[in-house]
Amino acid sequence: MNLDPQQVTGLILAGGRGSRMGDVDKGLQAFRGAPMVLHVIMRLQPQVGALMINANRNLGPYEGFGLPVWPDQLGGFEGPLAGLQTGLSHCDTDYLVTAPCDSPFLPTDLVERLGGALLAKNADLAVAVSEEEGERRAQPVFCLMKANVLANLTLFLQEGGRKIDKWYRALDFVEVEFQDPAAFRNINTLDELRRYE
Numbered sequence: 001m002n003l004d005p006q007q008v009t010g011l012i013l014a015g016g017r018g019s020r021m022g023d024v025d026k027g028l029q030a031f032r033g034a035p036m037v038l039h040v041i042m043r044l045q046p047q048v049g050a051l052m053i054n055a056n057r058n059l060g061p062y063e064g065f066g067l068p069v070w071p072d073q074l075g076g077f078e079g080p081l082a083g084l085q086t087g088l089s090h091c092d093t094d095y096l097v098t099a100p101c102d103s104p105f106l107p108t109d110l111v112e113r114l115g116g117a118l119l120a121k122n123a124d125l126a127v128a129v130s131e132e133e134g135e136r137r138a139q140p141v142f143c144l145m146k147a148n149v150l151a152n153l154t155l156f157l158q159e160g161g162r163k164i165d166k167w168y169r170a171l172d173f174v175e176v177e178f179q180d181p182a183a184f185r186n187i188n189t190l191d192e193l194r195r196y197e
Contacts, residue, residue: 003115003144005096007050010111011087012040013080013141014055014062014101015072025058027101029193036187039104041065047111049093053101054083068078079162080141081153088150097144105197106142113176114144123174124149130181136176139184140164145171 013038014027027037033091039051052068060073062069070090072082080098087096098115099106107113107128114126128142141164149171154165178184 010048010051015083037101121174124171125173
């Protein structure tokens with residue numbers, strides 16, 4: 001059972017402070033000759049029907065990629081769930097998939113695999129899981145969800161919830177294991193930026 005990519009909107013999360021990288025905008029940092037977010041766009045765009053970016057600063061440079069750019073509806077850099085809420089409220093398809101702007105190696109079969117598992121289990125949300133050094137690790141910012149979880153998420157945020165795993169674990173969710181943990185490697189520091197260059 002396959003999810004029609006045209007039914008999926010992609011959301012690139014670029015709304016963070018980038019504090020571990022010296023408060024720079026991570027998505028706009030040069031990596032292998034292009035802004036990091038462009039690598040994410042090029043990997044995610046073929047997998048979805050529409051694509052948008054959630055950013056809270058440097059909106060002009062992000063708009064330069066030709067995609068809609070939406071700042072958080074909640075003020076104050078409230079983390080990935082605030083970006084998710086913004087994305088869901090601008091989502092015109094039945095499903096939304098998310099990826100962070102600092103993960104240039106994300107899987108090219110992310111939507112296909114998450115979508116297949118979501119449909120098979122009739123879940124509300126599918127989340128990527130990888131294994132690193134024998135430890136199973138959820139990758140909650142790589143998830144695909146039904147767009148109708150927006151009301152549930154808004155309530156969670158209104159009640160002061162901010163932790164993404166606490167939110168999705170209360171939903172009907174399914175975990176999807178990906179073999180290559182490097183696909184989810186996110187670049188948080190300038191040192192990492194140079195190391196993976």
